Amino acid sequence: MAASKITAITELDQSHYKTKIYSNGHFIYADEPEEVGGTDEGMAPGALLLASLGSCTAITIRMYADRKKMNLDTIKVELAICNEEEMSKETTITRKITFTGDLSQQDHDRLMQIADKCPIHKILSNPIKIETSI
Structure with a gap:
């Protein structure tokens, strides 16, 4: 299905x-x-976009950490983007991820790799086509 x-x-x-x-x-x-x-x-539309990326990032990391039984307590994702008037195809979203818990450096490094696997990150990192109809 x-x-x-x-x-x-x-x-x-x-x-x-x-x-x-x-x-x-x-x-x-x-x-x-x-x-x-x-x-x-x-929230303004730009904030909703950041919220989508941040929540998807945190959920993807949590799913992986739980599956691997990592001692990850919390995930904090801080995001920023320029004002809507300044947005272009070169717009950059900054993302800072902080973990708490008993994690090794190897765990930390792997979780940072997993962060880029979230579906919203993948969508935003590639060209997006929008088809509009009435």
């Missing part, structure tokens, strides 16, 4: 920039800061 697609639906009404996002029975808001006309009631 083929895996089902990941889907999301976004809706924006007259609420300026506060956008409703639905996916697989879950709901969140995206928004813009007040200084650009939003209500600041949700």
Whole structure:
């Protein structure tokens, strides 16, 4: 059986920039800061992108560490990207990963390699094609 697609639906009404996002029975808001006309009631789209990469990175590392029975207590992923106005095909996302737990240098090095195996990292590291229809 083929895996089902990941889907999301976004809706924006007259609420300026506060956008409703639905996916697989879950709901969140995206928004813009007040200084650009939003209500600041949700994360900005760029922050949601970073959140996707950070959470995918942490989950991928956790899955591997659990499978290998590593003594990994916590994973912290700190991310940054330039302002949306400055984004281009050369845009760089910086990512700092910190682990706590009783890990050897070999464990630490392997977990850093595993970080790049997360599906969102793979997507963002390759050309992305977006097909739009009405």
